[in-house]
Amino acid sequence: MATQTAAKPAKANILQAINAAIADAMESDDNVVVLGEDVADPEEGGVCGVTKGLSSRFGDARVRSTPISEQAIVGAAIGASLVGFKPVAEIMLMNFTTVAMDMIVNHAAKLRFMSGGQTHVPIVIRTMTGTGFASGGQHCDYLEAWFAHTAGIKVVAPSSPRDAYGLMRSAIDDPDPVLFIENLPTYWTPAEAPEKDHRVPIGKANVLSEGSDVTIIAYARMIQEAMPAVAQLAEAGISAELIDLRTIAPWDRDTVLASVARTGRAMIVHEAVTPFGVGAEIGSVLNEELFGKLKAPVKRLGGAFCAVPFSKPLETAFAPQTADIVDAAKALMA
Amino acid sequence: MATQTAAKPAKANILQAINAAIADAMESDDNVVVLGEDVADPEEGGVCGVTKGLSSRFGDARVRSTPISEQAIVGAAIGASLVGFKPVAEIMLMNFTTVAMDMIVNHAAKLRFMSGGQTHVPIVIRTMTGTGFASGGQHCDYLEAWFAHTAGIKVVAPSSPRDAYGLMRSAIDDPDPVLFIENLPTYWTPAEAPEKDHRVPIGKANVLSEGSDVTIIAYARMIQEAMPAVAQLAEAGISAELIDLRTIAPWDRDTVLASVARTGRAMIVHEAVTPFGVGAEIGSVLNEELFGKLKAPVKRLGGAFCAVPFSKPLETAFAPQTADIVDAAKALMA
Amino acid sequence: MTNRAVPDAGTQIEIYRRMALIKANDERSRKVIMTGRLVMPYYSPRGQEVIPSAISVNLTDEDYVCTIYRGSHDQLAKGLPLKDLWAEVAGRTTGTCKGKGGPMHVTYPTKGIMVTTGIVGSTMPIANGLAWASQLRGDGRVTVANFGDGAANIGAFHESLNLASVWKLPVIFVCQNNEWGEHTAYDKTSNVKVADRAAAYGIPGERVDGNDPFAMYAAAREAIERARAGEGPTLIEAMTYRFHGHVFGDQDAYMDKERKARAMADDPVPRFRARLIADGVADEEQLAEIEAGIEAQIDEAVEFALASDFPGVEELKRDVFAEELN
Amino acid sequence: MTNRAVPDAGTQIEIYRRMALIKANDERSRKVIMTGRLVMPYYSPRGQEVIPSAISVNLTDEDYVCTIYRGSHDQLAKGLPLKDLWAEVAGRTTGTCKGKGGPMHVTYPTKGIMVTTGIVGSTMPIANGLAWASQLRGDGRVTVANFGDGAANIGAFHESLNLASVWKLPVIFVCQNNEWGEHTAYDKTSNVKVADRAAAYGIPGERVDGNDPFAMYAAAREAIERARAGEGPTLIEAMTYRFHGHVFGDQDAYMDKERKARAMADDPVPRFRARLIADGVADEEQLAEIEAGIEAQIDEAVEFALASDFPGVEELKRDVFAEELN
Numbered sequence A, B: 001m002a003t004q005t006a007a008k009p010a011k012a013n014i015l016q017a018i019n020a021a022i023a024d025a026m027e028s029d030d031n032v033v034v035l036g037e038d039v040a041d042p043e044e045g046g047v048c049g050v051t052k053g054l055s056s057r058f059g060d061a062r063v064r065s066t067p068i069s070e071q072a073i074v075g076a077a078i079g080a081s082l083v084g085f086k087p088v089a090e091i092m093l094m095n096f097t098t099v100a101m102d103m104i105v106n107h108a109a110k111l112r113f114m115s116g117g118q119t120h121v122p123i124v125i126r127t128m129t130g131t132g133f134a135s136g137g138q139h140c141d142y143l144e145a146w147f148a149h150t151a152g153i154k155v156v157a158p159s160s161p162r163d164a165y166g167l168m169r170s171a172i173d174d175p176d177p178v179l180f181i182e183n184l185p186t187y188w189t190p191a192e193a194p195e196k197d198h199r200v201p202i203g204k205a206n207v208l209s210e211g212s213d214v215t216i217i218a219y220a221r222m223i224q225e226a227m228p229a230v231a232q233l234a235e236a237g238i239s240a241e242l243i244d245l246r247t248i249a250p251w252d253r254d255t256v257l258a259s260v261a262r263t264g265r266a267m268i269v270h271e272a273v274t275p276f277g278v279g280a281e282i283g284s285v286l287n288e289e290l291f292g293k294l295k296a297p298v299k300r301l302g303g304a305f306c307a308v309p310f311s312k313p314l315e316t317a318f319a320p321q322t323a324d325i326v327d328a329a330k331a332l333m334a
Numbered sequence C, D: 001m002t003n004r005a006v007p008d009a010g011t012q013i014e015i016y017r018r019m020a021l022i023k024a025n026d027e028r029s030r031k032v033i034m035t036g037r038l039v040m041p042y043y044s045p046r047g048q049e050v051i052p053s054a055i056s057v058n059l060t061d062e063d064y065v066c067t068i069y070r071g072s073h074d075q076l077a078k079g080l081p082l083k084d085l086w087a088e089v090a091g092r093t094t095g096t097c098k099g100k101g102g103p104m105h106v107t108y109p110t111k112g113i114m115v116t117t118g119i120v121g122s123t124m125p126i127a128n129g130l131a132w133a134s135q136l137r138g139d140g141r142v143t144v145a146n147f148g149d150g151a152a153n154i155g156a157f158h159e160s161l162n163l164a165s166v167w168k169l170p171v172i173f174v175c176q177n178n179e180w181g182e183h184t185a186y187d188k189t190s191n192v193k194v195a196d197r198a199a200a201y202g203i204p205g206e207r208v209d210g211n212d213p214f215a216m217y218a219a220a221r222e223a224i225e226r227a228r229a230g231e232g233p234t235l236i237e238a239m240t241y242r243f244h245g246h247v248f249g250d251q252d253a254y255m256d257k258e259r260k261a262r263a264m265a266d267d268p269v270p271r272f273r274a275r276l277i278a279d280g281v282a283d284e285e286q287l288a289e290i291e292a293g294i295e296a297q298i299d300e301a302v303e304f305a306l307a308s309d310f311p312g313v314e315e316l317k318r319d320v321f322a323e324e325l326n
């Protein structure tokens, strides 16, 4: 694990970045605590080892493995947060948020409002998801639209180690609950390492490549599909601007609107199923704010409208791919 | 309760209509069973009495009150449906679906797909919600967008006794899971009574009033706010077409698109919070399908982006009202 | 269980004061609603006065409590000022939550009232977190999680009691078994005593007469002492009875008339009052003075509440997040 | 518990056949994955062969079973044909679910395999519904809900056992306690035996040596007979041990080496094999023939699966609803 070594490596992956972010936050604030299934070291710091080393370093009291009890996990995080702790709770996979929705939606998201501001819930809920490992229908859903539709909780989804570090630090700093979505299949991809104490502000998108013809808005793993698409489009003479949303709620309207106002064309790409997804909200806002100024209808590219299929060719076809993005961009230009 | 009387009353309310629909379905098909908290007669057929009379008439085996165990309720419905029963399960209030999301989303909605069509889940999940009774933050949410974003489950929300009856019969007939949303504060409003065996097809909207200037798309209690708005707009010389969506998933694109293609202006009204709500999907589709043909940006009118507040003036201000609809329509015409 | 803790005279009177306060406040609440001066969903705690009164005398303002929609008794016993309560249930800016929470979400951290919830079973997971905080800080505080008999059948109960056991949290789970969950009788929803479920988690469990201030005091005190001593959680099933329908307006036709009449004839409030006098712990005059004081305070609170301002619509944008929405 | 049911010679051999099938299938699965011929998340049931084998000989094809991601042993014991299984885990159209479900969602109603789920705890609520259907129809069928020790701490367990008790459903809750929930040891997640939780619902509960075919057979048979007789549900905690890591690829460094070595030395499959021979129930030749037959069937199934077609993308639009999406 990266956290223990003094010399910062030039490269890190997302898994290491999240680990380092939590470790650095725990180092600087005793109120940061960690809980979830398998998160402590006797349990290897989680199924993928994201929290590895933390319990050895910060003690069993502050880093606790739990029974398989998601309501109890989120509830414990909420309760401790009400009196000054900053818990980082893990709900292993996003599909398992379904057994903790009451705690997340009726309580974490609402206690500040319902108490008239007397209490608040500064928790981070980490959760993994994503297609690509043939896990089938109950292990890969992207459900960010549900939480974005819930007042009182923020939603972030980093696509790089730097952003993962910076967003995790910001999420822990944040006085309100933050759902932190990690894409499982891209955990191990090395990239530029984050520097210590780096912050990525919640609510700020990142323009990954500038362009003038079409704006591609994406996040999480879809950035990896979109990057080569931008290159391919450039070869085809189409100048695409790629925006990594990073925060889904509240999303960065200023950056997105400014870009689309310039390009006149927009496409939103996510792994979640298209209908009633994040793309619907962004598409609606683009149309509301840039009415009459768009050169083509806003395009939404999302997962197929079905459960995530197991069979490899189906799983591959389920989520948008580079070629789909390229084709859609070309269609927008036509 | 209306169900027991032989002579059909000229008027009925939604509560009676739903009761009659379930009774008629139970009468015609022994596989229709009912379960939920308080649903049997010793428990008065539910807190509002929607299922009153059913256990006395059809027996304790087929109409069962349950412990307060929403996962067990939906699970039992799913299991029985896998082998030919058609359970109508009640989750008392929509906010309590949060404790049963795993059963609804990971199982009911997915078992047909994941089994490759070998099994299916013909259940109806009834649930009440709606602002107006000062119930505060945890009892009034409209969460239909979550379910509409889930492949494999249908979502309906009637606004009249006739539609309530017809949609309930169709939901019970349906071979797939249907979430049936009942607006609590409008249960007791009398209106035209449904005739026996009437069906309202799932997926078909209802044009409640025809107009040529602007299309208002609404459902559930918002119809009651929109009706007077249509009249007020007429007085102001604006011809509004009012579409009661009735089914939210899959919603009636044909009817809505045809209307908006004609009027060139559209507004979507719902009680759920605006961001990432049903209006976002409809707005996006309207913009995609009618690009360049709209005379004004699609307007979304939804609940304020907060938990439902308790204090009366705040609760009233939370959800769209007739005046908001009128103002928004006038703004669209400006 | 010989040699159980007994409340001293002063404590007995204090328990009675809290009971009388709850009873008077309940009666006034129903009257104010009935006369149309206030509209709110109201879940009467009448009949359950002893439980929080006998528990809370063993707690300080620093200890935490989580309660439910039927929670005004728990809140008042824990020290919630009447004015703040009434202004909240009247939806006014002067209420604990500026009127935004309402009766089902009364919060008052000053007195340790951390969460009031409308979702069955949800006090318990959150109470664990409060207790975990105390354990981490070693501050000796305890957390009381209140819930109903109906809530003992929901998943959150199971997860919470198990986690509390495994983590040895300083939390007391208080099941107020009033025999009803909405319209459903407890014995139709479970084949066992709630207290017997403690064994499923390896923690102490006790069914106690929740209408007997002595028994309730002893059970609570012992559980609280165990918790403070780091010996972990306790499940208390306090047997009581709901004098009214589930919510104001419920005609309670489903409740057995005789059973109800018996329970009401055995009203724990006058019963304890009579005992205090019979035991020479207090005299009639003293108690009447307490009661009169309560009535005066309630008068004042109601008038204060109804004279207070409603919040403005700008409040819809506040307290969603720390920063105001625009 | 004297006079418990004992499987006759034929049944003993049949139990062994199922165990040998599960073991051989597991070994082949790991080999096929290791050699890269197939990619799938694979949860080995190795070490847990006895449980479903001894249960399922008491069931008919009409009885229902719900199982979990770690469920190939439950499925094979219940009669799932090898070809259908292999084609499914290979994601082919010839699989039980046309390849759309995969190893975590194998379904095969022909043999009563109604649900395989990847969500911890979720077999139990659904099993209740199947059992309710049987109760309504009076068809005498029983439902077996399999789950792990880790699942005994999740809310659905509690709600399901309680409902089954109150409704007296013909369901058997089988907790396969393999001492691990992913990387977490059972004794870190609960202070009690799973079987002891049955008392919290007023139903029979038994902890049994799940690696002893005789003990397992007796416990299962008695529970199934009670269920068929309308006497309601039973909770069985079958003690066993997970021979491998949670999922294929897990290096299982967190598992105590010695404990694991002991469990593997005590492998229930060769142990039962030796006993059958020692008891004169079967001879070496007979068992070798059974095993050879199994290997041949697996060979055939693997080849059949790998030679089958993948589904086309049009399947994304099918089976979402009864009507195909457009």
Ligand SMILES: Cc1ncc(C[n+]2csc(CCOP(=O)(O)OP(=O)(O)O)c2C)c(N)n1
Pocket: B037, B068, B070, B092, B096, B099, C070, C118, C119, C120, C121, C147, C148, C149, C150, C151, C152, C178, C180, C181, C182, C242, C246
């Ligand atoms: C999860 C959930 N399900 C259902 C309800 C509806 N409901 C509100 S109170 C209640 C009865 C609760 O009974 P009990 O726990 O005994 O508490 P009591 O009201 O008797 O104090 C029910 C079913 C709810 N609020 N939350």
Ligand SMILES: Cc1ncc(C[n+]2csc(CCOP(=O)(O)OP(=O)(O)O)c2C)c(N)n1
Pocket: A037, A068, A070, A092, A096, A099, D070, D118, D119, D120, D121, D147, D148, D149, D150, D151, D152, D178, D180, D181, D182, D242, D246
């Ligand atoms: C609700 C839920 N939480 C977490 C997980 C992740 N998970 C998958 S298997 C598992 C361990 C389950 O252990 P156990 O119930 O003992 O079954 P075993 O794998 O040992 O057969 C966990 C935590 C899940 N699938 N579902």
Ligand SMILES: [Mg+2]
Pocket: C148, C149, C150, C176, C177, C178, C179, C180, C181, C182
């Ligand atoms: Mg009760």
Ligand SMILES: [Mg+2]
Pocket: D148, D149, D150, D176, D177, D178, D179, D180, D181, D182
């Ligand atoms: Mg296990």
